[in-house]
Amino acid sequence: MPLPRRLFSLMPLTALLPDIATATPTVLPLWPEGVPPATRPDAPAARGDIGPEQVDAGGGIRHVSVPTLTVVPPAVDRPNGTAVIVCPGGGYSYLSMNREGTQYAAWLSTLGITTFLLKSRLQDWGHPAPLQDVLRALRLVRSRAVEFGVDPQRIGVLGSSAGGHLAASASTLFDHPDGRTGAALDTTSARPDFAVLVYPVITMTGPATHAGSRRALLGDSPSPALQALMSLDQQVSPATPPTLLVHTQGDKSVPAQNSLLYFDALTRAGVPAELYVFEQGGHGIGMRDGLGNASAWPRRAEEWLRQRGLLAAALR
Numbered sequence: 001m002p003l004p005r006r007l008f009s010l011m012p013l014t015a016l017l018p019d020i021a022t023a024t025p026t027v028l029p030l031w032p033e034g035v036p037p038a039t040r041p042d043a044p045a046a047r048g049d050i051g052p053e054q055v056d057a058g059g060g061i062r063h064v065s066v067p068t069l070t071v072v073p074p075a076v077d078r079p080n081g082t083a084v085i086v087c088p089g090g091g092y093s094y095l096s097m098n099r100e101g102t103q104y105a106a107w108l109s110t111l112g113i114t115t116f117l118l119k120s121r122l123q124d125w126g127h128p129a130p131l132q133d134v135l136r137a138l139r140l141v142r143s144r145a146v147e148f149g150v151d152p153q154r155i156g157v158l159g160s161s162a163g164g165h166l167a168a169s170a171s172t173l174f175d176h177p178d179g180r181t182g183a184a185l186d187t188t189s190a191r192p193d194f195a196v197l198v199y200p201v202i203t204m205t206g207p208a209t210h211a212g213s214r215r216a217l218l219g220d221s222p223s224p225a226l227q228a229l230m231s232l233d234q235q236v237s238p239a240t241p242p243t244l245l246v247h248t249q250g251d252k253s254v255p256a257q258n259s260l261l262y263f264d265a266l267t268r269a270g271v272p273a274e275l276y277v278f279e280q281g282g283h284g285i286g287m288r289d290g291l292g293n294a295s296a297w298p299r300r301a302e303e304w305l306r307q308r309g310l311l312a313a314a315l316r
Helices: 018-022 098-110 129-143 162-172 211-218 224-229 257-269 292-307
Strands: 026-029 060-062 068-072 083-087 114-119 155-160 195-198 243-248 273-278
Touching: 068 098, 068 129, 083 098, 083 129, 083 162, 098 114, 098 155, 114 129, 129 155, 129 162, 155 162, 162 195, 162 211, 195 292, 211 224, 243 257, 243 292, 257 273, 273 292
Parallel strands: 083 114, 083 155, 155 195, 195 243, 243 273
Antiparallel strands: 026 068, 068 114
16 A cells, blocks of 8 residues: 555655665766865865865764765656755755755655755855856756656756755856856756745845855855845846745744745746745744644645646656
8 A cells, every 4th residue: 555645755765765775875976077166265165174074963964075966766666757956954054964855855756756965065165156066966967867867848946944045046046157167067058947945045135134044155244246146036037947935934044034025026027936834833844744734835845846747757
């Protein structure tokens, strides 16, 4: 008897994907030709003193110096050809890889989606390193779509908190010069085909700003122009992909105003979008149960993906 869909969202990756958990995962270097140098003068990477990468007991990753993509194949017999690049949160100071990475991959895999967990650079590098990493990830997956068995026109991004900011950065700044490095792969489109943003950081100005994310990404004294550039509600255009936004009214760390600003900008630009703001739950809910309707956000996301045709088998 198949497991109920609701149970999928609550089970860990190891329970759902035993073959993947026991096998050596496929980990792809984002920059086999060499990681681009840090360009923010005050970033530790510019001084060469990042230190070794660290993984804490909860799976949080800090001091990333070698960005990667970990491939999680679908846990079904017939993949649908859709791919999602998952951007974990952590305020650009660490990556919440378990709660906002592998758990999401376990859920997405049951939907027939091929998932790519992004390990991106953080405050040790500062802007534009995270943007370069997520855009390189999109270009890499799209350029090797046949190899991965995915449709190059069905590659999306999903991010939570600061990872939501990174996913929204990809959605709005996919062709920005800051995201290019001069590599041959720069000629491949980095535009996501859809985006799911879960309690995302959006604005870098005003009272709704998450100060920790802004400081980690932009430094202590970012210019007004840089704050405006990375306030992603100000960067939305008709080319921004269809987007689903999820937030909670009780989020005191990253206020729901972030999602409201982005949704309003999407609507004004004529971009298809849906927004759920749930009453219960604070920040960083991940896929936890017991938070009322907020715990059902994966079901709402599944419905949105299905309605957009992203869970149907891709035409070959």
